[in-house]
Amino acid sequence: MCALAKVDVLSFWKKYRPRALIVDKISVVALPKGFYELVGQPSPPIRLHIEHSSQVTEPPPSHTLNANITLVELLQALKKLQRNKATSLDGMKVEFILDAGELLHIPLLTMFNCFLVEGFLKALSTGMVHALFKGGNAFEFNNYMGITIVLILTKLFAMILDRRLSEWAG
Numbered sequence: 001m002c003a004l005a006k007v008d009v010l011s012f013w014k015k016y017r018p019r020a021l022i023v024d025k026i027s028v029v030a031l032p033k034g035f036y037e038l039v040g041q042p043s044p045p046i047r048l049h050i051e052h053s054s055q056v057t058e059p060p061p062s063h064t065l066n067a068n069i070t071l072v073e074l075l076q077a078l079k080k081l082q083r084n085k086a087t088s089l090d091g092m093k094v095e096f097i098l099d100a101g102e103l104l105h106i107p108l109l110t111m112f113n114c115f116l117v118e119g120f121l122k123a124l125s126t127g128m129v130h131a132l133f134k135g136g137n138a139f140e141f142n143n144y145m146g147i148t149i150v151l152i153l154t155k156l157f158a159m160i161l162d163r164r165l166s167e168w169a170g
Contacts, residue, residue: 065168069112069160071105077159081152088152089128097152112157124154 081094097104115121127148136143150158 065164066116069109069116071109073160073163074105074109074112074156076163077156080159081156086149088155089126089149090151092152094152097156108153108156111153112160115157120157124151124157126150127154 078098081098083095083098085094087093097108127150129146129148131144131146134143134145
């Protein structure tokens with residue numbers, strides 16, 4: 001597959017089509033270790049520093065972070081979605097949402113505003129990490145960049161929240 005990707009990118013992606021999702025949780029420590037085992041080189045020591053915080057801070061109650069998502073916010077996020085990208089984990093393409101136009105605006109707004117009140121569904125929090133080769137020595141873990149394939153609806157909701165947080169943070 002790797003050789004095909006270098007020779008004929010279009011054929012690679014046609015052959016690569018999404019298959020059934022295999023969920024295999026890999027820890028942050030095990031991922032680079034497994035990579036080095038795969039390429040047959042000893043793994044360098046991994047230093048991890050993870051801070052845990054049990055303190056949760058709430059945004060001010062009257063702030064726009066708590067307000068319902070508006071049609072303007074949804075349309076801004078929809079404009080940022082790019083066509084001809086990888087399908088999401090469920091096989092849905094961005095084109096489906098973009099081409100549906102106004103038909104999906106109210107259902108999307110209703111669902112996203114429900115997430116703000118009720119909470120985000122755990123099933124929508126799933127992603128699949130793919131390693132993309134950046135260049136250099138193919139046997140070096142740091143020469144790969146991870147991208148996460150998520151559901152289109154999750155990405156759209158995250159884009160709206162990201163814009164809100166960016167505006168709030170100044």
